[in-house]
Each structure stands twice: as C-alpha cells, then as structure tokens.
Amino acid sequence: MSVTVRLATPLRAAAQGSASLSFEATDLGSLAREITARYPELAARVLRDGEFGRFVNVFIDGEDARFLDDGDLRGKRTVEILPAMSGG
Amino acid sequence: MAITLERITPLRGLRCRACQVLQPADTRYICAECYGPVEPEYDLAASDANALREKIARGPHSLWRYADLLPVAEPASHFPVGWTPLVRAPRLGAAIGIANLFIKDDSRNPSLSFKDRPVAVALARALELGLDTIACASTGNLAGAVAAAAARNGLRAFVFVPATTDEGKIAGAAAYGATVVRVLGTYDQVNRLCARLADEEGWGFVNFTLRPYYAEGSKTILFECAEQLDWRLPDHVVVPVGSGALLTRTATAAAQLRQTGLVDDTPFRIHAAQPAGCAPVSDAVLDGYREVRPVRDPNTVARSLAIGAPADGDGSVGIIRASGGSAASVSDAEVQGACALLASTEGVLAEPAGGVVVAAAKALATRDVFDDNGSVVLYITGNGYKGTLDAGLLKPPIAADADEFRAAYAEVLG
Ligand SMILES: Cc1ncc(COP(=O)(O)O)c(C=O)c1O
Ligand SMILES: [Zn+2]
Numbered sequence: 481m482s483v484t485v486r487l488a489t490p491l492r493a494a495a496q497g498s499a500s501l502s503f504e505a506t507d508l509g510s511l512a513r514e515i516t517a518r519y520p521e522l523a524a525r526v527l528r529d530g531e532f533g534r535f536v537n538v539f540i541d542g543e544d545a546r547f548l549d550d551g552d553l554r555g556k557r558t559v560e561i562l563p564a565m566s567g568g
Numbered sequence: 569m570a571i572t573l574e575r576i577t578p579l580r581g582l583r584c585r586a587c588q589v590l591q592p593a594d595t596r597y598i599c600a601e602c603y604g605p606v607e608p609e610y611d612l613a614a615s616d617a618n619a620l621r622e623k624i625a626r627g628p629h630s631l632w633r634y635a636d637l638l639p640v641a642e643p644a645s646h647f648p649v650g651w652t653p654l655v656r657a658p659r660l661g662a663a664i665g666i667a668n669l670f671i672k673d674d675s676r677n678p679s680l681s682f683k684d685r686p687v688a689v690a691l692a693r694a695l696e697l698g699l700d701t702i703a704c705a706s707t708g709n710l711a712g713a714v715a716a717a718a719a720r721n722g723l724r725a726f727v728f729v730p731a732t733t734d735e736g737k738i739a740g741a742a743a744y745g746a747t748v749v750r751v752l753g754t755y756d757q758v759n760r761l762c763a764r765l766a767d768e769e770g771w772g773f774v775n776f777t778l779r780p781y782y783a784e785g786s787k788t789i790l791f792e793c794a795e796q797l798d799w800r801l802p803d804h805v806v807v808p809v810g811s812g813a814l815l816t817r818t819a820t821a822a823a824q825l826r827q828t829g830l831v832d833d834t835p836f837r838i839h840a841a842q843p844a845g846c847a848p849v850s851d852a853v854l855d856g857y858r859e860v861r862p863v864r865d866p867n868t869v870a871r872s873l874a875i876g877a878p879a880d881g882d883g884s885v886g887i888i889r890a891s892g893g894s895a896a897s898v899s900d901a902e903v904q905g906a907c908a909l910l911a912s913t914e915g916v917l918a919e920p921a922g923g924v925v926v927a928a929a930k931a932l933a934t935r936d937v938f939d940d941n942g943s944v945v946l947y948i949t950g951n952g953y954k955g956t957l958d959a960g961l962l963k964p965p966i967a968a969d970a971d972e973f974r975a976a977y978a979e980v981l982g
Binding site for chain 2: 488489490491493525526534535536537539542544546547560562563564565
C-alpha cells in the first residue's frame with residue numbers, strides 16, 4: 481500500500497530537501513517505522529515515542545489524524561505533515 | 569521596494585521554547601532542530617529599570633512605547649495601536665463577586681480588537697522584509713486587523729475565514745480592500761489550507777511565516793496593564809483563549825517585566841476563559857492539567873475563539889499550571905448574559921469573547937479562585953460593534969404615541 485507523504489517547506493531539510501516522499505505503509509504506526517528507518521533526521525523531529533505529534537499536525541487525505549482513531553492508511557493516498565501553528 | 573529599518577532593539581535571536589536552541593532571526597518561523605515554536609530573545613539584563621521606565625513614559629501612546637521589548641522597530645507608516653484604557657469595574661465586580669476588578673478595554677483599537685497588536689508587529693516585520701502582501705487564517709478579528717493594516721500601508725491582503733464567520737467582520741475586512749476568502753469548514757480546516765499556502769506563496773502570512781513576530785505583539789497588552797498599575801503585575805488575569813498565543817505571550821511578557829526589573833516578582837496567576845462549545849484548553853486544565861484534546865466541531869456564539877486544535881494549547885496549560893492559575897468554560901447563554909452585564913454595568917460593549925471572559929471570571933469567583941482579594945484584570949479583546957449583535961431581544965417597534973410607549977414599557981418604568 482503506497483502513500484505519498486507531503487512535507488511542509490521547513491521540514492524538507494531533514495529529508496534531503498524532498499517535498500514529497502513515497503512509503504509502503506498500512507497505518508500511521510508502520511509509516512512512523514518506515515520514516516524512522518529511511519529518514520532518521522526527520523523522524524527525530526516529527527515523532528515522539530514512535531508516534532506523530534510533538535510540533536506537527538498530520539492530515540490523512542485532508543482529515544486531521546487526531547480525529548481518526550485508527551490511523552488506517554489502506555485506500556488512502558496522501559499524508560500531509562505540517563508544522564502545528566494557528567491563531568485567531 | 570525593501571524598506572530598511574534600523575534595528576534598535578537588542579535582539580539576540582530566536583530561541584526555541586521546546587529545545588531551547590538559540591537561532592538566527594532570519595526568515596525561519598519554527599525551530600530548525602525540533603519544529604517547536606521560536607520566540608525572539610532580547611539582551612535585557614543590561615537595562616536599568618528606572619531609565620527604561622522613563623524612556624517608556626516618554627514613548628508614543630501606542631504599543632511602540634515598549635520598542636525595547638519588541639523584535640522590530642516602529643514603522644513610520646502605521647497608525648497607533650494599543651495604549652488602551654485599564655479601568656476599574658466596581659459595578660461589574662459587585663455583580664460577579666470580585667472586589668478588586670479591572671477591565672483592560674482592548675476593544676478600542678483601530679480595527680476594534682486586540683488583534684491589531686500582533687498585526688502591528690507582524691506588519692513591521694513584513695515591511696522590514698520588503699513583502700508586498702500580507703495574509704492570515706482567521707476566526708474573524710485577525711482578518712479585520714490584517715486588512716486594515718494592509719490598507720494603511722498600501723499592501724495587498726488575503727484573509728481566509730470559515731464561511732460561518734460573523735458577517736460584519738467579513739464585510740469589514742472586505743471594506744478595507746482585502747481579498748476575503750470564505751472557506752467551508754472549521755477554523756482548523758482553514759488553518760490547514762493556509763499552512764499550505766503560506767508554504768507556497770511568498771506572502772507574509774502573519775500567523776504562519778511571521779508568527780514569531782506576530783505573537784510578540786500580544787505581549788504588549790500586559791506591558792500596558794503593568795504600567796497602568798504603576799509598574800505592578802495584577803494578581804490575576806483572565807485571558808480569552810483561541811490559539812493560546814495571547815495567553816502564552818502574557819506569560820512571556822510577565823517574565824520580561826520581571827527580568828528587566830520593571831516590576832517586582834509578585835505572584836501573577838493566569839486563568840483561561842473559553843466557551844463550552846470549544847474549550848480544549850479549559851477542559852485540559854480542569855481535568856488535572858492534562859494534554860489538550862482537539863475539538864473537531866466547535867459550536868459556540870463566541871466564534872472568534874472557535875479554534876479546536878490550538879497550536880499553543882499545551883503551552884497554555886503548562887503556563888496556567890506554573891502560574892497557579894485555573895480555567896473556566898461557559899455556556900452560550902452565560903456568554904450573552906455576561907456581554908449584556910458588562911455593557912450595562914460598565915459601558916463597555918464587547919463581542920462574545922468579552923462575554924466569555926466576564927462569565928469565566930464569575931465562575932472562577934464562585935470557586936473562590938480570587939479569595940486573596942487581589943487585583944483581577946479581565947482582557948476585553950473585541951468590540952461588540954463588529955457585527956455580532958442581535959437585536960432579537962428587543963420589543964417590537966411602537967407607534968409615535970406616549971400611551972403606547974407607557975403600556976409597552978410599563979415594567980421598565982416601574
Ligand atoms: C476577540 C478575540 N479574543 C481572543 C482571541 C484569542 O487569541 P489567541 O488566538 O491568541 O488565543 C481571539 C482570536 O483568536 C479574538 O478574536
Ligand atoms: Zn527546538
């Protein structure tokens with residue numbers, strides 16, 4: 481199951497400058513493991529205890545992953561990783 | 569095109585709130601090491617408190633009187649923002665059970681909300697960088713502030729709001745000449761769109777690419793309160809929370825006031841006010857200062873505070889806890905009642921966010937949070953004339969007839 485991970489500009493330096501990456505993953509957990517294996521620098525910044533979070537928000541086909549309790553990626557195409565920012 | 573400003577502030581760089589690494593104040597807007605939030609850091613130790621107080625007293629009647637504690641210099645072109653009244657509120661205090669109550673009336677700003685403060689600082693940075701367009705994702709008030717600032721400075725503006733935003737606020741932003749983009753969905757969905765656009769367009773997105781500067785503007789409301797209290801921190805402040813930028817920077821401001829010796833190190837407790845229909849921060853505080861759980865579908869009359877996934881949410885919870893503060897969440901009915909009470913007891917007409925603060929203060933007073941009899945400052949951050957009023961509570965119109973008037977209003981006349 482292949483998903484495209486889109487990275488916001490400030491995150492790209494930790495992934496050799498790539499704007500999007502392709503992974504084989506069936507859920508967010510396996511995606512996190514893949515990122516850890518292939519892009520340890522990126523993993524160190526976007527993961528905490530093996531889970532996405534810390535200072536980024538993850539969107540699966542446009543939906544905030546925190547509202548999708550299982551993090552299922554089967555049949556999904558795009559995972560977007562954006563810095564957590566907002567304000568009024 | 570680029571306007572070069574002489575940097576007069578002793579800015580050291582941007583420091584990450586999370587990993588503490590100090591970085592250059594270039595165009596970065598998040599920490600390069602951990603993607604955490606970065607904040608300007610100043611050389612403050614060298615300043616002499618008395619000299620600084622005098623310098624501030626001689627400064628302009630705007631937030632730029634605190635230029636030494638801001639990351640950019642005042643742009644020559646902008647209108648005055650800030651230096652709003654801090655007034656005693658005895659009648660409101662009696663009504664909600666707080667003896668020593670003050671209102672910081674920040675509804676009196678050029679575009680009628682406190683958002684003119686963060687925008688003033690973000691705008692100065694945008695001019696410094698030579699940008700010709702500023703933009704934002706907004707729950708309504710920020711849109712007006714960005715649009716007004718752009719108009720004042722001859723810049724282009726794009727503002728993105730949820731389609732459900734108060735109509736008067738949208739119309740106001742459009743009247744200032746901004747391109748107003750209404751987006752179907754919640755603020756958080758608007759935010760996601762804008763995070764992407766901020767990345768791809770070269771605009772000064774005040775709450776993304778200019779965020780470290782934007783957030784600094786929110787410190788100035790507490791700077792003013794302290795100066796207006798003759799250089800003392802209030803004992804308590806009740807802060808409306810959307811993204812949490814205002815609350816977290818209120819703590820930053822207190823730290824800088826203490827560090828410079830402008831105020832003594834007296835106890836200063838920060839309390840959060842949120843509407844029950846979108847209270848991720850207040851709920852986390854009241855649930856034992858746990859992690860913030862985002863709210864998917866905010867539903868409240870206080871639409872300006874309807875941010876379900878606040879970026880500075882966990883930061884706010886940590887600050888409230890460390891300050892010894894608490895929080896309250898209040899119903900729509902309480903919010904509307906509190907707006908009416910504030911207007912009729914003190915002559916200050918606030919938008920629903922102000923009602924949230926007043927109702928939250930009342931709830932906190934009921935829980936004896938202010939039992940130290942200390943001073944309590946309520947941040948009233950938005951004006952009631954911004955298109956959030958509802959005349960539905962009024963009686964039907966009458967004929968121009970004295971008897972009809974006396975009959976219809978018998979209970980008021982008594
Ligand atoms: C009137 C008003 N008060 C308070 C806030 C909260 O500010 P912040 O997003 O910095 O928490 C906002 C905007 O979000 C607002 O429009
Ligand atoms: Zn960091």
